[in-house]
Amino acid sequence: MPEAFFTEPTTGYWQDITAEIPSRFSDEPPYRYGYPVRMPDGRVLVLPLRQLPSGDRAVASLIANQAAHDVIAVLADAMTQQARVFDAGIVVGLPTLGLAFASLVAERLGHPRFVPLGYSRKFWYDDALSEAVRSITSPDVGKRLRLDPNMLPLLERRRVVLVDDAISSGATAVAAISLLQRIGAQVAGIVVAMKQTNRWEAEIAKLSAPPMVRAVYGCPLFRRGDDGWWPLAETQPGIP
Numbered sequence: 001m002p003e004a005f006f007t008e009p010t011t012g013y014w015q016d017i018t019a020e021i022p023s024r025f026s027d028e029p030p031y032r033y034g035y036p037v038r039m040p041d042g043r044v045l046v047l048p049l050r051q052l053p054s055g056d057r058a059v060a061s062l063i064a065n066q067a068a069h070d071v072i073a074v075l076a077d078a079m080t081q082q083a084r085v086f087d088a089g090i091v092v093g094l095p096t097l098g099l100a101f102a103s104l105v106a107e108r109l110g111h112p113r114f115v116p117l118g119y120s121r122k123f124w125y126d127d128a129l130s131e132a133v134r135s136i137t138s139p140d141v142g143k144r145l146r147l148d149p150n151m152l153p154l155l156e157r158r159r160v161v162l163v164d165d166a167i168s169s170g171a172t173a174v175a176a177i178s179l180l181q182r183i184g185a186q187v188a189g190i191v192v193a194m195k196q197t198n199r200w201e202a203e204i205a206k207l208s209a210p211p212m213v214r215a216v217y218g219c220p221l222f223r224r225g226d227d228g229w230w231p232l233a234e235t236q237p238g239i240p
Contacts (some may be wrong), residue, residue: 002054002055006031006049006228007049008033010033010048013046013048014034014045014046014047014071015071016070017045017070017071018045020044022044029228029229030227031049031222031229031231032228033048034049034060035060037060037217037218037219038217039078040078045062047219048060057221057223057224058221059168059196059197059221060196060219060222062166063097064098067100072101073104075101076108078193078216079163079191079193079216080104080105082214082215082240083105083109083161083189084109085189085212086161086188086189088189089111090106090113090158090159090160091111091163092116092155092160092161092162092185093116093163094117094145094162094163094173095145095172096119097164097166098162098163098192101164101165102114102116115154117145117146117147117176117179119143119144121144121146122148124148124149125146125148126149127144129152130145130146130147130179131145131176132175133145133171133175145172145175145176145179147183155184156184158185159188161188161191162176162187163190165193166192167190167213168199169203170199170200170201170203171203173213174203174206188211190212191213192215194217195215195217195237195239196218196219196237197235197236198218198235198236198238200213215237215240216239216240218236218237218238218239220232220233220235221235
């Protein structure tokens with residue numbers, strides 16, 4: 001990894017949603033250490049900036065299973081409002097961090113349960129109910145998205161909404177759509193907490209019937225400058 005540049009280890013400021021941008025952070029570039037995003041109600045969540053291995057680029061991120069309950073609850077509330085648009089009969093959660101939101105969204109929609117997809121293979125699984133996750137950024141060769149065969153009756157001929165923490169490359173979402181379509185489910189849409197840049201759009205667009213993707217907030221890719229991190233406007237995704 002390159003030497004840290006205006007990034008820092010943190011488990012602090014992104015654990016709170018605040019009325020205003022904390023004084024330590026800027027509401028305009030260059031950004032240093034954190035990037036503020038607005039919730040639908042106008043409040044602010046400051047996300048940590050994470051320098052990419054290249055050293056000259058950074059992304060804003062939220063690690064859902066390390067976030068405070070209050071933060072996850074606010075995001076789940078907003079994601080539920082987005083999910084209602086799709087009028088789906090069941091929520092499908094994507095691994096791994098999407099599972100932190102899927103159960104909450106399903107509960108808020110009034111569903112009794114949700115269906116989780118996963119990467120690990122239990123001994124009773126059927127390889128026919130799996131799909132390769134193909135991504136140039138994935139370090140795991142042979143990674144496959146899997147469905148427990150016991151979940152099939154919950155999905156066949158059902159209208160579903162996919163829930164994940166973020167969409168970045170689009171590889172997991174595309175694999176999930178392919179798998180669900182093969183078993184006869186209709187993917188009505190995708191709901192995420194964050195659209196992390198817009199590079200996923202090209203992958204989703206390759207699908208024969210691209211679903212709509214809705215998010216609570218979106219973040220661009222950042223380039224390194226002498227004084228901090230500058231957003232690349234052409235990578236800013238649209239919201240919702």
